[in-house]
Amino acid sequence: MSKITVFSIVCMITLGIFLGFSISDNPYGSKSNTSSSEQSIINPPSVSAAYYTDDFNGANDTTSLKARGYKVYYRGGGPQGLGATWFQGNSAVFSAYEGPATGYVGCNFQVVTGTNNIDSWLVLPRLNVSSGDTISFWNRSTDPGSIIYPDSFRVMYSASGDSTPEGSWVELGRFMAPNGPWTRRAYTAPSSGANARFAIRYAVVNGGPSGNNSDYSGVDYLNVATGTGGGGTCTYSWSAQTSGTTSQLYSVSAVSDMIGWAAGAGPTVVRTTNGGSTWTNATGTGIGAGESIYNIYAWSANDALCTTSPGATNIYKTTNGGTTWTNVFTLAGGFINAIQMVSATEGYAEGDPVGGKWTILKTTNGGLNWARMATEPAQVGSDAGWNNSFLISGTHIWFGTNGTKVYHSPDLGLTWSSGATTGTVNTYAVHFNTTTNGLAGGNAMVKSVDGGTTYTAVTNPGTSGNINGIEGNGTDWWAIRSSAVIYRSTDAGATWTSPYTQTGAVFQDIDFAVVGGCPKGWAVGNSGAIAKMVTTTGVSNYNTEIPGAFELAQNYPNPFNPTTNIKFSIPQSGLAVLKVYDVVGKEVATLVNEVKNAGNYIVGFNASNLPSGTYFYRLEMNNFTETKKMMLIK
DSSP states (O other), X not given: OOOOOOOOHHHHHHHHHHHTOOTTOOTTOSOOTTOHHHHHHHSSSOGXXXXXXXXXXXXXXXXXXXXXXXXXXXXXXXXXXXXXXXXEOOTTTOOOSSSSTXXXXXXXXXXXXXXXXXXXXXXXXXXXEOTTOEEEEEEEEOOOSSSOOSOEEEEEEETTOOSSTTSSOEEEEEEEOOBSSOEEEEEEOSSOEEEEEEEEEEEEOSOSGGGOOXXXXXXXXXXXXXXXXXXXXXXXXXXXXXXXXXXXEXXXXXXXXXXXXXXXXXXXXXXXXXXXXXXXXXXXXXXXXXXXXXXXEESSSSOEEEEEESSSEEEEEESSTTSBOEEEEEETTOOEEEEEESSSSOEEEEEEXXXXXXXXXXXXXXXXXXXXXXXXXXXOTTOOEEEEEEEEETTEEEEEESSSEEEEESSTTSSOEEEEOTTOSOEEEEEESSSSOEEEEESSEEEESSTTSOOEEOOOSOSSSOEEEEEEETTEEEEEESSSEEEEESSTTSSOEEEEEOTTOOEEEEEEEEETTEEEEEEEEGGGOEEEEEEEEOOEEEEOSOOSSOEEOOOBSSSBSSEEXXXXXXXXXXXXXXXXXXXXXXXXXEEEEEEEOSEEEEEEEEOTTSOSEEEEEEEEETTEEEEEEEEEOO
């Protein structure tokens, strides 16, 4: 229930003199895929900090991968045959990120009998992993960029080292198969395991424009490192955006840091494909007049599902970015609270009880058809649920109620149990960062450390309004109430801060996508209010050695879109200032402005709110000044 610009050569030379760069500097950077010095820059921290590294510069056929301890599976834990979908990289398609041109592991959906709708798993060898350890790798595909394919990568983790995927694995994050150049990804393990495994899961699906698929992808230079070895901590900032509507927004779905959907009263659907710089009307045609949308779930810039009311609850689907919507399911006398896909074909929806049982729907064809599951839990009393209070992680499902309980299924709806949320009758929001650690909230906040079997009271985030939304990643948690404040906790709800307030907003929902190891997303609410959280990889000391001289390295990757990393070394302590300028010398970002001890540092830069073009970054410290160029291409 509801709850470029072109500038003259003279201008460029003048600016170069001002900022101190040489006219011989390469605007695209000095990156060479085979440069040995580049490796120490593009893989922070130093390789010595990584306890597992694979540059894939040798043989990467199935036999060789298995000999190194990898496992390669088809969807559903299928066979590890010699025709598995991970294989030696093909330089005729594209060259490796580093090393020999074929020195990467490739994946092609056509290998398995030429069919689509498969998941191909590259499972790493067993490792002794500690909570907070990070896997990082470089990735690219043959997506031409003009088409957004439904293919996706998902980074998975199992603390128990399951040899067969798709059981109790935890999804650390997902991203769409990117068009080149190579892009670095990093994700953090949420728990420890003496025989743990990471996995890279490539999901190729039918569909997309004209039935096309991104049929070739590659992975290179993989590292697993201690602590935040994947590139430092995440730095957060919030800002208001213009939604283009004054309607009340009930639900938001973050596909990536660039793609987001929001929906609400009216009906109303808005969509962004540029990080929220602009939101456009995606209500289109097909949704009934007067229907309000209480939950929306999207998995690309084109594909989304939503559920509406009043009267009979309907599920609508779009495959063209909201231009048209098709009614794919109707539930008479009920209310569908939320929808979530676990792949581009398989998904689940939860709704209030009808006929004495909770409504649990399943689709196996991308949301075109839905059917109630025979294993729906029985209704207790007058229990009902709440829109958006629904989460699927791996094979686990949780949903909130108005009956002092949260339901949990460990096996995608085959069996169910519930945990008492003593202290809060309503659970308008529920979120688990791992399969064991979660928060639920409504009238008050409660915490579970056993997957939802039991809940205990924790500190409430604020005091005014209902707790409408909870999100998180790793040890970091975010929550909203029906107010203008967004709250954050880094200790599982023991304490909360209020890092952002948007005057006049009344937030109703919040949703994040993990991109490059950091969560990014939006909160939405009344009168079309939208706030975006942008995260960057913060300043991190990646090497304990004291450098002998000042150095400002070329950013990597370069060109970039929209994030890049900058490494600098300082041989003495002092005030370090690192700033970014546009081509006319206007300061557009301050990345560092604080006293730093002697050492080697790396800082992330997110240019999602800047246009394509040439930019300059300059390091100033004591009597040292150096400037370099970088290219943002969107």
